[in-house]
Amino acid sequence: MKKQLQCLLEKRAQLFVSKDGRNEEEAVERKRRLFEKRGAEIVRCTINSQIISKYVMEKEGRVIYLAHYQFLVKHGTEMYVEEQVEKRKAYFERGELMKDEKVASAEPGTAHPRLEREMLMDERISYEYDRAKAVRYAETWWNSYNPAFPRFEVNCTNFVSQCVHAGGAPMTGYPNRAKGWWCKNSNWSYSWAVAHSFRWYLSGTRVGLQTMEVSSPEQLMAGDVICYDFQGDGRFDHSTIVVAKDANGMPLVNAHTTNSRMRYWSYEDSTAYTPNIRYKFFHIIDRK
Incomplete structure (x- = not known):
C-alpha cells in the first residue's frame, strides 16, 4: 500500500504545476486559481508521506497518513517555499486505491464564554514585542x-x-x-x-x-x-x-x-x- 500511496502523491504533485487547463480535483484547482490571481506560479511541487496507522483485513486496507507538501513558488523576481502538512486517509481494495481524503478536525471544546474584561488598576504591565x-x-x-x-x-x-x-x-x-x-x-x-x-x-x-x-x-x-x-x-x-x-x-x-x-x-x-x-x-x- 505504501508504494501505491507514494505513486498517488507523485501524480497529485504534478497536477499543481500542470498547464493543461482546469483540473477535476477541487483542492488542486482552488490552489492554482489563488496563485493565478496573485500573479504567482508554482514551479515545483513535491509531496512526501508519513504513515501514522495502517489497518489491513483480508482484501481491504486503510491507511492514515500525513502528506507534506512543498511548493516552490515564483512571484515576480522572488522565489520561496510554501509548505503544508495535512492528515489524510486512504482506502484500498485488493491492493487498488479506492478513495483518498483529508481527515477533518474539530475545534477543541464547544463553549466560548464571554471573556471578563480586565480593568487596569494600580498595576501596569509593560512589555516590548520582539x-x-x-x-x-x-x-x-x-x-x-x-x-x-x-x-x-x-x-x-x-x-x-x-x-x-x-x-x-x-x-x-x-x-x-x-x-x-x-x-x-x-x-x-x-x-x-x-x-x-x-x-x-x-x-x-x-x-x-x-x-x-x-x-x-x-x-x-x-x-x-x-x-x-x-x-x-x-x-x-x-x-x-x-x-x-x-x-x-x-x-x-x-x-x-x-x-x-x-x-x-x-x-x-x-x-x-x-x-x-x-x-x-x-x-x-x-x-x-
Missing part, C-alpha cells in the same frame, strides 16, 4: 510541537499564542480561564487555545498585550495576527501569524492544524474557505 523572536518561534515549531505547552487536535490558536508569547507578550488573568490570556501549570485560558475567544481577547485587551485592529492585510507586519471566520457567521474558526510579505506586500503566514508555512494569508485555497469569509487583522503594539 517580532523577530515571534517569527523565529513560528518558523521553528510550524510543523512540530513544543513539549512545554499542551497540544490540541485543532492547535492553530495555541500555536499562535505561543508565537506571540515568545515575542514578549505577557500572560495575564491566571488562574481564571475566562479572564486574560495565559497558559500555566497544565491549564490555559479560553483565549489561549480557542480561536473565537482569542479574537475577542485581541479586540478587548486592556492589560498586558495591546493590539490595534487595522482594515487591510497590507497594514500588517511580521509577528502580527490574522483571525478567520470561514462561514461569516460571527464565530471565528482559525488563527495565523504573519511571518513574511510577498512581492506585492501581502502577508504570508504560518499556522497549525493543517500545519502551514509561508502560506498566502487569504486561505482561498483552503477546504474551509467560503465566499462569506470574514477576517480580523490585528497589529500588535510593539511597546507598552
Whole structure:
C-alpha cells in the first residue's frame, strides 16, 4: 500500500504545476486559481508521506497518513517555499486505491464564554514585542510541537499564542480561564487555545498585550495576527501569524492544524474557505 500511496502523491504533485487547463480535483484547482490571481506560479511541487496507522483485513486496507507538501513558488523576481502538512486517509481494495481524503478536525471544546474584561488598576504591565523572536518561534515549531505547552487536535490558536508569547507578550488573568490570556501549570485560558475567544481577547485587551485592529492585510507586519471566520457567521474558526510579505506586500503566514508555512494569508485555497469569509487583522503594539 505504501508504494501505491507514494505513486498517488507523485501524480497529485504534478497536477499543481500542470498547464493543461482546469483540473477535476477541487483542492488542486482552488490552489492554482489563488496563485493565478496573485500573479504567482508554482514551479515545483513535491509531496512526501508519513504513515501514522495502517489497518489491513483480508482484501481491504486503510491507511492514515500525513502528506507534506512543498511548493516552490515564483512571484515576480522572488522565489520561496510554501509548505503544508495535512492528515489524510486512504482506502484500498485488493491492493487498488479506492478513495483518498483529508481527515477533518474539530475545534477543541464547544463553549466560548464571554471573556471578563480586565480593568487596569494600580498595576501596569509593560512589555516590548520582539517580532523577530515571534517569527523565529513560528518558523521553528510550524510543523512540530513544543513539549512545554499542551497540544490540541485543532492547535492553530495555541500555536499562535505561543508565537506571540515568545515575542514578549505577557500572560495575564491566571488562574481564571475566562479572564486574560495565559497558559500555566497544565491549564490555559479560553483565549489561549480557542480561536473565537482569542479574537475577542485581541479586540478587548486592556492589560498586558495591546493590539490595534487595522482594515487591510497590507497594514500588517511580521509577528502580527490574522483571525478567520470561514462561514461569516460571527464565530471565528482559525488563527495565523504573519511571518513574511510577498512581492506585492501581502502577508504570508504560518499556522497549525493543517500545519502551514509561508502560506498566502487569504486561505482561498483552503477546504474551509467560503465566499462569506470574514477576517480580523490585528497589529500588535510593539511597546507598552
